[in-house]
Amino acid sequence: MRERDEGAPAGRRVTAMDVARAAGVSVSAVSRAFTPGASVSARTRARVMAAAAKLDYMPNALARGLMTQRSNLIGIILTNFKNPLYLSVLDHFTHAIQQRGLRALVFNISRGGDLTEAARQILQYSVDGLIVSAGAISPLLAGQCARRQIPVVAFARNPRSKDIDVVCADNVAGGRMAARLLIERGYRRIGYLGGSAQASTSQDRGKGLVGELEDAGLSLHCSVHASEYSYEAGRVAARALLSMDEPPDALFCANDVLAFGALDVARHRFGLSVPGQLGIVGFDDIGLAEADSFSLTTVRQPIEEMVRETIALMMRRMEDPRLEPETRLLSCSLVERGTVRGPRL
Amino acid sequence: MRERDEGAPAGRRVTAMDVARAAGVSVSAVSRAFTPGASVSARTRARVMAAAAKLDYMPNALARGLMTQRSNLIGIILTNFKNPLYLSVLDHFTHAIQQRGLRALVFNISRGGDLTEAARQILQYSVDGLIVSAGAISPLLAGQCARRQIPVVAFARNPRSKDIDVVCADNVAGGRMAARLLIERGYRRIGYLGGSAQASTSQDRGKGLVGELEDAGLSLHCSVHASEYSYEAGRVAARALLSMDEPPDALFCANDVLAFGALDVARHRFGLSVPGQLGIVGFDDIGLAEADSFSLTTVRQPIEEMVRETIALMMRRMEDPRLEPETRLLSCSLVERGTVRGPRL
DNA sequence: CTGAAAGCGCTAACAA
DNA sequence: TTGTTAGCGCTTTCAG
Numbered sequence: 260m261r262e263r264d265e266g267a268p269a270g271r272r273v274t275a276m277d278v279a280r281a282a283g284v285s286v287s288a289v290s291r292a293f294t295p296g297a298s299v300s301a302r303t304r305a306r307v308m309a310a311a312a313k314l315d316y317m318p319n320a321l322a323r324g325l326m327t328q329r330s331n332l333i334g335i336i337l338t339n340f341k342n343p344l345y346l347s348v349l350d351h352f353t354h355a356i357q358q359r360g361l362r363a364l365v366f367n368i369s370r371g372g373d374l375t376e377a378a379r380q381i382l383q384y385s386v387d388g389l390i391v392s393a394g395a396i397s398p399l400l401a402g403q404c405a406r407r408q409i410p411v412v413a414f415a416r417n418p419r420s421k422d423i424d425v426v427c428a429d430n431v432a433g434g435r436m437a438a439r440l441l442i443e444r445g446y447r448r449i450g451y452l453g454g455s456a457q458a459s460t461s462q463d464r465g466k467g468l469v470g471e472l473e474d475a476g477l478s479l480h481c482s483v484h485a486s487e488y489s490y491e492a493g494r495v496a497a498r499a500l501l502s503m504d505e506p507p508d509a510l511f512c513a514n515d516v517l518a519f520g521a522l523d524v525a526r527h528r529f530g531l532s533v534p535g536q537l538g539i540v541g542f543d544d545i546g547l548a549e550a551d552s553f554s555l556t557t558v559r560q561p562i563e564e565m566v567r568e569t570i571a572l573m574m575r576r577m578e579d580p581r582l583e584p585e586t587r588l589l590s591c592s593l594v595e596r597g598t599v600r601g602p603r604l
Numbered sequence: 605m606r607e608r609d610e611g612a613p614a615g616r617r618v619t620a621m622d623v624a625r626a627a628g629v630s631v632s633a634v635s636r637a638f639t640p641g642a643s644v645s646a647r648t649r650a651r652v653m654a655a656a657a658k659l660d661y662m663p664n665a666l667a668r669g670l671m672t673q674r675s676n677l678i679g680i681i682l683t684n685f686k687n688p689l690y691l692s693v694l695d696h697f698t699h700a701i702q703q704r705g706l707r708a709l710v711f712n713i714s715r716g717g718d719l720t721e722a723a724r725q726i727l728q729y730s731v732d733g734l735i736v737s738a739g740a741i742s743p744l745l746a747g748q749c750a751r752r753q754i755p756v757v758a759f760a761r762n763p764r765s766k767d768i769d770v771v772c773a774d775n776v777a778g779g780r781m782a783a784r785l786l787i788e789r790g791y792r793r794i795g796y797l798g799g800s801a802q803a804s805t806s807q808d809r810g811k812g813l814v815g816e817l818e819d820a821g822l823s824l825h826c827s828v829h830a831s832e833y834s835y836e837a838g839r840v841a842a843r844a845l846l847s848m849d850e851p852p853d854a855l856f857c858a859n860d861v862l863a864f865g866a867l868d869v870a871r872h873r874f875g876l877s878v879p880g881q882l883g884i885v886g887f888d889d890i891g892l893a894e895a896d897s898f899s900l901t902t903v904r905q906p907i908e909e910m911v912r913e914t915i916a917l918m919m920r921r922m923e924d925p926r927l928e929p930e931t932r933l934l935s936c937s938l939v940e941r942g943t944v945r946g947p948r949l
Numbered sequence: 950c951t952g953a954a955a956g957c958g959c960t961a962a963c964a965a
Numbered sequence: 966t967t968g969t970t971a972g973c974g975c976t977t978t979c980a981g
Contacts, residue, residue: 272752274974285952290976300950315748320728321675322974325666325957332709332729340695341891343688350685353712362729364677365710367698383665384677384707403660407617490895516892523896546686547861550835551868552897619958630968635960645966667958670973 273316282310293318324385331361333573334381338393340369341489342516344543344562345392348415351566352390359570361387368393375400382407388573390414394457396423410576412569415560417459417586424576425586426569430460433558433591434467437511437540440556440593442475444600446538450507451482452496452521454514458488461513464542468511480507485517493520501529501537509538509599515545518555522598539598542591554597561589618661627655638663669730676706678918679726683738685714686834687861689888689907690737693760696911697735704915706732713738720745727752733918735759739802741768755921757914760905762804762931769921770931771914775805778903778936779812782856782885785901785938787820789945791883795852796827797841797866799859803833806858809887813856825852830862838865846874846882854883854944860890863900867943884943887936899942906934 275289282289284303291297292307299307310316324330333356339345353363364384366377374393378400381389389404392414401423404411413425441449451468454461461484469479483499485492493512497520500507512518518541525531525539533539534556541548541557548555568587576582620634627634629648636642637652644652655661669675678701684690698708709729711722719738723745726734734749737759746768749756758770786794796813799806806829814824828844830837838857842865845852857863863886870876870884878884879901886893886902893900913932921927 272974275976276974286974287952287976288950291951294976298950303950315751317724317728319670319730319974321666321670321730322957323976325664325670325959325974326976328957330666340691343691346685346688346691346694349691349694349710350712350714353710354715357712357717357725362725363710363712365694365698365708367695367702367708369695370699372702379662380702380707383662385664385666406660490891519892519895519897527896546835547864547892550864550897551872552864552895617958620960621958631958632960632968633966636967639960643966648966664958667973668960670958670975671960673973 282306330385332386334386334389336366428560429588430463431467434464435471438468438471441509446509448480448508452512453484456484490520493517497521497524515541515543534600556599627651677731679731679734681711773905774933775808776812779809780816783813783816786854791854793825793853797857798829801829835865838862842866842869860886860888879945901941901944
């Protein structure tokens with residue numbers, strides 16, 4: 260009765276059947292009309308589309324997903340909502356995902372909350388893939404996904420496990436780059452301002468630093484782990500380091516916001532000149548690193564490329580789930596700005 | 605513990621029926637066991653749960669949503685992936701959403717891309733609600749949602765239309781606060797560094813500034829619209845303003861990153877002392893505004909409260925869709941730091 | 950190319 | 966409290 264009333268106030272939702280009736284065709288015809296590359300005559304398709312437009316119909320993705328076993332949903336689990344880098348990460352991911360006709364289901368576990376539990380929630384939506392940028396992926400979780408044939412890729416974390424795909428910056432090499440630069444430029448008492456002690460990223464960056472230092476016959480002068488990857492935590496940590504009896508003359512920070520904190524404390528609280536009395540190198544190269552106020556010399560993570568690789572790996576595995584898991588370490592690059600002194604000429 | 609090989613080894617997905625068989629009960633019993641507050645005996649529930657655990661079963665949210673007409677999905681459409689504030693916005697939204705057992709479907713339209721089209725994509729997933737933080741919501745879109753009984757709320761934008769819920773900071777009042785402070789502190793040639801000319805936020809903040817200026821018998825000294833809300837755009841715009849024959853002695857910037865750009869250009873390129881020769885006020889109060897390097901005096905947007913209100917409004921409307929649309933303007937507050945000079949004593 | 954009919958996995962009456 | 970039985974809205978053989 261209130262069937263094809265256009266301004267129908269809160270009427271029944273319009274389904275493929277309504278459209279079929281209005282267009283004088285079968286439901287399958289409607290389905291086909293909305294399925295790219297299905298076998299429908301141009302004429303039928305046109306009719307269907309017209310009726311659909313008139314009724315403001317659109318296919319129900321839930322029903323479709325239920326039937327096809329493809330939800331077109333990609334789950335993204337994130338922990339880090341304090342580091343501006345992740346806004347850019349999210350920007351790239353959502354963009355890339357949408358480009359391929361998929362949608363992003365974002366799950367936040369920054370306030371504490373179990374990764375495995377988060378994944379459970381997400382898996383219920385039969386996502387076609389899962390991107391995890393958070394702590395270690397338990398074998399349990401890996402198993403659940405494998406059994407369901409859902410590709411998982413660890414992003415910007417390096418869970419040493421070999422049975423999962425991972426895309427990550429080569430943090431060890433990045434740490435080495437920072438060390439080399441600092442050594443070359445004459446700094447000798449080099450310290451490490453790390454992030455949380457459990458984070459593989461922080462560990463690896465520190466490992467690279469120490470490795471290169473030792474190769475040069477030097478040793479790590481001092482180190483702290485900040486409580487989290489944030490500006491405030493950077494200040495606190497830097498204060499500790501700079502208050503030592505024999506303070507460092509250079510600091511490699513596990514990421515840019517930490518470095519900002521260190522830089523500000525050094526300049527504004529300890530009255531140190533940077534890069535003169537203290538050299539600072541960050542990691543990530545977030546947008547504000549190039550602000551005049553910071554002009555931070557840093558190790559750039561190739562975010563865009565990492566995102567691209569992540570999606571590529573995911574798609575590949577969607578096509579062939581039995582491929583060997585891969586670990587792709589992408590190279591970082593040094594971005595020299597003003598917090599490390601120039602070469603002696 | 606043969607958890608791993610229990611189910612089919614990558615075979616058919618396990619359904620409620622499999623669990624029912626394994627537990628020796630009916631499918632409805634399984635359904636009930638997974639529905640909080642359903643009428644099941646503790647004994648059956650236990651049995652079901654045991655079988656479910658053994659088979660690694662979890663209910664299919666798509667099927668469930670199809671049946672119940674509730675997907676437990678909330679759509680979030682965003683444009684601004686350049687402003688760190690939005691990482692925090694996303695943090696709060698996802699958190700609040702998850703708290704209530706819902707999931708966030710995030711859609712990015714920053715790269716250009718039609719809002720109405722984006723909404724179409726999202727609506728296909730029968731989201732239970734839609735949060736839009738992007739340009740104007742067309743009546744067409746509003747209608748589509750209304751017809752489907754999907755609550756929409758415009759976040760941090762003020763589309764003047766009266767037929768939609770909106771939660772927004774009181775930008776006009778915020779602009780006035782900035783103006784009042786600047787006037788009080790003796791600045792007289794006050795300029796506006798706005799964001800994109802179409803953004804309601806930028807318009808309103810400017811409107812407030814001008815209003816207060818005029819109330820004080822002053823007038824706007826100059827103004828520009830930055831191309832976007834970014835640090836770089838802030839630099840470009842500030843450069844233009846500061847190169848004028850008679851440059852402003854104070855700048856109210858439509859947001860913090862814009863202000864950072866202006867601040868850096870003023871200090872490092874024009875050699876101006878801030879707040880001595882130039883006063884600067886920002887908007888948002890993002891984390892880095894309190895960094896020593898910027899120590900930006902700014903108008904704080906009550907993000908957390910805004911998010912809370914948004915969700916509350918949405919839930920309210922989910923219960924009773926025929927309520928009158930509301931516009932909630934939340935008050936901003938002034939955060940004084942170091943880019944505006946102190947009161948004369 | 951088109952339609953009829955059988956489900957996808959689950960919930961919600963309705964009986965028992 | 967339980968099980969039986971219709972669907973939710975869609976895709977997809979399978980005939981025609």
